[in-house]
Amino acid sequence: MKKVTVVCAAAILVMASVSGAAIRYKQSGPWQDISVDDGIGGTTSGWQGGAVPGEGVDARINWGNNTVTLDYEAPTVGNLKIGVDEGGHLVINEGGIMSSSGWSGIGVTGAISASMIVNSGGTANIGGHLWMGAGGVGNFGLLEINDGGVVNVGQNIGLGTINANSPSGGTATINVNDGGLLNLHHWSDTLSIQDGSVLNIFGSGIVTVGGNRVTAAYGYADIGKITGNGGSGIMATFDPDLNLTTIVVPEPATMLLLGLGGLLIRRRR
Numbered sequence: 262m263k264k265v266t267v268v269c270a271a272a273i274l275v276m277a278s279v280s281g282a283a284i285r286y287k288q289s290g291p292w293q294d295i296s297v298d299d300g301i302g303g304t305t306s307g308w309q310g311g312a313v314p315g316e317g318v319d320a321r322i323n324w325g326n327n328t329v330t331l332d333y334e335a336p337t338v339g340n341l342k343i344g345v346d347e348g349g350h351l352v353i354n355e356g357g358i359m360s361s362s363g364w365s366g367i368g369v370t371g372a373i374s375a376s377m378i379v380n381s382g383g384t385a386n387i388g389g390h391l392w393m394g395a396g397g398v399g400n401f402g403l404l405e406i407n408d409g410g411v412v413n414v415g416q417n418i419g420l421g422t423i424n425a426n427s428p429s430g431g432t433a434t435i436n437v438n439d440g441g442l443l444n445l446h447h448w449s450d451t452l453s454i455q456d457g458s459v460l461n462i463f464g465s466g467i468v469t470v471g472g473n474r475v476t477a478a479y480g481y482a483d484i485g486k487i488t489g490n491g492g493s494g495i496m497a498t499f500d501p502d503l504n505l506t507t508i509v510v511p512e513p514a515t516m517l518l519l520g521l522g523g524l525l526i527r528r529r530r
Contacts, residue, residue, distance in 0.1 A: 283319035284310040286349075292331040292357075314338045316362060322349035326374075331357035331383070340389070341365040344375025344402065353410070355382030364389035364416070366423075368431055372399025379441070381409030388415045393433035394458060395423035400431030406466070408440030415446050421455030432457040439464025446470075450477035454486040461488050462495060462510050473499045474506040 287296045287306050294307030313336060314320035320338040322329050326348035333356055340363040343349045353359055365387045368375040373396070379385055391414045393402030402420075406412055419425040420433035426449065437443045437460070448470055454460060460481070462468060470478070478497035481487040489495040489510035496511040 282310060282317075283321060284308055284314055285321045285324055286327065286329050287324050289324075289327040289329065292329055292335050292359075293333065320361075321345050322351055323347045323369075323373075323375075324349065326350070328352060330354060331359055334358040335360070337362055339363045341387075342369045343367045343377060344371070344373050344396070344400075345369045346371040346373065348373040348375055350376045350378070352378045352380065353383035353385060354380050355409075357383045358386065359384070360386040360388070362388040365391050366395055366402075367391070367393045367404060368396055368400045368402030368433060370396040370400070372397070374401045374403070376403040376405065378405045378407070379410035379412055380407050381440075383410050385412045386415075387413065390414075390416045390425075391418045392423045393419065393435070394421045394431035395419065395429045396431050398430040400429070402431070402433040404433075404435045406435070406437050406441035406443055408438060410440075411442045411444070413444045418445055418448050418453050419455075420453065420458035420460065422452065425449040425453045427452075428455040434458065435460045437462045437466035437468055439466055441466045443468045447472055448474065448477070450474065451480065454481055459486055459488060461491060462508065463490055464510065466510070468508040470506045470508070472504060472506065473501075475499050478506060478508050 286308050290306040293313060295312060296304045296307040296309050299305050308314060315336040317339045319340045319342055322343045323345040324347060328350040330352045332354045337360040341361045343351055367377050394400050417425045421431055422429050475497045478487060482495050487495055495508055497506055497508045499506050
């Protein structure tokens, strides 16, 4: 009976999705909630418009710094926008899968703060670009990927920019924590991480980027835009068979060898 109940509940949620609009999540609560008449002259928390957002929808989490939680596979939305003129936060917990076919933003417009937290067993699949801290001075976007959390980005990424070319005036931080995984389709080799923004990798956290991005990764690291454990070095390697660059924090023994190697090179010079 329990399995039947779960399947029926999932079917109801999918049927209740909508498309072709921009809708906001009122106040805070779980993703599947829909805002309805509360019987006392107001409405309850949840998605406005009478349905959970679906394909083609701008799903907006931006209601007075609200927090929305997700612990099931939600219908794919068009664009996900967290923090549009008002702050907002999304927490993806175990079993939660958020997917967007278009671009997503964390900190889109206004002098606000916005965040996405992906916990163990949670996944965010972003089909398009991911723009963070894109909304001008005072705008801040945070992406926190915790142990067992996964974020996949299907196109470009921008921290402190909405086009991976010019600065927006805002700032952004990505923390790929111990055990977290961030998979990037690609980035702009010098402009995806603008001044004041940073990609931090901690412990066994992993970042992958399509193509040979080794030189770019070290270039970002040299100016403090990619860090290992908040300040130590990173190690970037390219796999030509996969056409993939992997960026990690090297083990202490590896760091020692790298340091000795650098010393020997300097001595030879």
